[in-house]
Amino acid sequence: MNRRPFDPRLLRRVPAARRDLAVLAVLGGLTALLVVAQATALATLLATAIDGRLHRPALAGFGAAVAARALVSWAQGTVAARAAATVKAALRADLLRAVGRHGPTWVAGRRAGQLATLAGRGLDALDPYFTGYLPQLVLSVTVPLAVLARIVLADWSSALIIALTIPLIPVFGALLGWQAQAATERQWRRLSLLGGHFLDMVAGLPTLRAFGRARAQVDVVRRMADGHRQATMKTLRIAFLSALVLELVATLSVALVAVPVGIRLLGGGITLSTALLVLLLTPEAYLPLRAAGSRFHASMEGLTALDEALTLSATPEAAAPGTAGPAPDGRGEIRFEGVTVAYERTTALRDVTLTIRPGERIAVIGPSGAGKTTLLNLLLGFVTPTAGRVTVDGVDLAGVDLDAWRRELAWVPQRAHLFAGSLADNIRLGAPDTPDAALAGAVTDAALDEVVAALPDGLRTTLGERGHGLSSGQRQRVALARAFLRDAPLVLLDEPTARLDSASEAVVLAATRRLVAGRTALLVAHRPALLTDADRILRVEDGRVTELSRVPAGKGTP
């Protein structure tokens, strides 16, 4: 966990932000000079005004300093916001790209709710950090230095008081800030938990309703929210305490400077304009430090999100990406050589050796959870062998460009994801430029025609985030249609007809036969209808693969 107010990784990861940050530093220096100029002019103006006279040059100087400060503050805000927008866009892209780069198994281990929170609201928390905290951080260095330098010239004893009290702000801020930081981290986790929990509750609402538990869960949500409140209040009691101490140091310092200066004025030991200058400048010395301190708490959330985003998107990839060689032809011979796949909890495949010859149609059967899907995932490149290797045409899949290799295969998963977008776009997932005629063909092949006809806008119907608009069976046909459009030499089907009734199974089966004709096919099947066409049948049980001999009994039945 990074505890510094500025994460240097940011400059390396988002080089585009460097120039903006440099400009911000220059503007900070300029502001400091203008603060001193403005106070000097005002002190002169007021010291003259005590005799009822108007000091015109001082008035003009004051006006000019104010105008310049206005301009600089505009530039500061704009530049800081530019930097924020640049960094957020870059980090969002990085995060989402990491999801794409690491592949499905990496993502499956992460919580989608957490990622969505981070890519959305999480990173937006960087706004207060950039526009609020960072400029103040710069000013908290430049302004106290400029103010101190000016006051040393005017009245060294006041300068001494300021120089002694200013360090109290960062010291107290740090002491109390550490407490607040730990508490903020706890709160952030709770927020993620609340986000994930609520998402879970909303997604499962129909199920909750079916068990008559929906209303009861309202109390659970209330309890979670109340827990969030209590955690937040604990954080705030400490965070505000630090603000209190910092505020006290600053205001008491004004009193500490003003009262002795006033008494010295009585004795004539100091001029009025100097006294006023000291009074006007003293609060300015503390202001940026305090503002930075209070905004640091407000931007903690952003810093935590930043740290999370930088860490997540920088996670090293499991497989070395540098060795990506050209992909073998999908029509080549596929060999599993002593392949073992071990997950965290279980071993999915144990020492599997098998050969799939070009054009073979292979059915894979076995109890659920036996490792059938892992077999397909190996070919898809979603999973890499813990031991052994998978080769196509003699080329080890571990070393090929996976995107190029996947162009050689079409995949029908057990539960296809439906993307927010039209049905047509969902089908065209792998081939966005498909002409309408080919699309219509795929729709017909996948027996989607009647589904399309029943939808309000046909193929243009927008599907919900998780495809709530379609039933499992219809979703499956969309997946099949995708595979038809893919037109790849190797077809991987994970129980393509599992969710279809016998009548539409016959239709889909016919289509599947057309799909696998002349291609190599690996079908995970529970349904016997798919087995009759298979050239070979593999049984996966407890991670081991055995080949079943072709039994004529299947062919004998009508």
Add this chain to the structure above:
Amino acid sequence: MTDGPERAVLRLARPYLGRLLGAGLLAAATEFAGLALMATATWLLMSAAGRPPLDRLTVAIVAVRALAVSRGVFRYTERLAGHDAVLRMITDVRARVFATLVARRDATAQRTGDALSRLVSDVEAVQDLLLRVLVPGAAAALVSVLAVGSTALISLPAAGVLAAGLLVAGVALPVLAAGLTRRAADEVAPLRGALAVDAVDLTHGAADLAAFGATGTALTAAETRAGRLARLERRLAATGFAVDAAGVLVGGLTAAAVVVVALRAGVGGVLVGVLAVGTLAAVEVSLALVGAARQRTQLRAGLARVADLLTEAGEPAPTAPVGPASGGHDVRFSGVTVRYREGAAPALAGVDLDLPAGRRVAVVGPSGAGKSTLAAALTGSVRPDTGRITVDGVDVSDLADEELPRVVGGLLAEAYVFHATVRENLLLGRPRADEAELAAATRAAGLLDWVRAQPDGWDTLVGEQGGQLSGGQRQRLALARALLAGPPVLVLDEPTEGLDPAAADAVLASTLAATPAGHSVLLISHRLSGLAGLDEIVVLDAGRVVQRGRHEELVARPGWYREQWLLQEAAERGYLALAP
């Protein structure tokens, strides 16, 4: 000043009005203490320059010290009081929002990414409305009035100049800031929602995208959106900070004008200084309203959505005059027709079905025949357009939301597995079940061995949407949950979906065996094996009952059932012959 959504949200603040009012007064006191500190200190110095006796300054010296201390204390208590009140209110809002979603029947149609952004981000908007808009706004207004009033005691023209400056800083600039950001702010919320959906698509759909080589396209789309959001944010900033710069300008110019006007009006030199320093501080305070106005503008969309979810949180549930008696229940469908859309073919057309206590009925038929609609109508999630579904003579739609699940329930289509432990998922069915009951239900669903094999046993986490489980395990878990719930009328919609035939037969048999004799079963299935023991089998096609009878009768009669039975039989015997 407040518009509809704000009023709806603020109505929830009523129980905490006292706390909020206190917070507002404390905020005003804080700001006023700061202003008074600088003004008093200036008076002290400028008076001292006239070399009066020390005792004439004593009050000012004490005041300076007291104000210095009180400001911090005021601030601390104000912030704690305000946050406490608001967070209490937020808890109410969160619960109310969820309650509305519960009451809303179409909740499933919502995009979950949006729903997430709704609860987490929009609800924070309520917090910001109070803490960053209303409380500081009220405090700034109060301090401005006090400042103008005090100045008027010294010099009326100076008070006029100050009032003008404060009006610009506290009214004109905030209005300008709000106007400048309003249109752009309207664009930010949908873009962020779309980005959240993108993130969900890229994570949940990662496998599909990778397999079809579409990851790049989806990424580009998401990045384009992120880029658009970034451009929008830059535009917001460039105009927004121009208003801030104007604020700096207004503060300085007002102070200068006050000095000039006060001198012309012949105000004493000491008081000119006090007025100048006080003016700077007062304008500074009222400039907080710019930030508040900007914040308020950006909160609009979120508040409107929250208000939308709050206003319809009425209690729609009608209550039956007489609840159904305990024990067995008789369910009857008479002439039930369901149409999902006006003019579309009916999903169910005039279906009659009798399910007296203890009877076991299977509903079979091709996909899209209306099987799941039948289950949905019985469980109350779909209402018949014509016809009635009654439980012991009481219309299902007359039963309270919580009443029906006690009688009718089970495994419905798209059963959801929660990101919780196996035990928690099961207990949803019957919260007070003991270990033996858990084991019995889990054994019937064929999941007990797996549970026992897990190091954490019943406390094994199933992962988001049951992601740590295989498809078959997820289905078995959902089935076990339905069996544990054990409603008198058990609906099982494709209970063995995703299981291989051998496992499916075993699970179906153990499921039926585990259901107590007095309980009725409505089994929806596309597989025909294992139905021989049922009291009646109803064949649906295009929403109509085309065949009904016991298995032996239907197999003997020509028709859809017989055809499918022979097909499956042949295929499955072939399958069994393949086993080594």
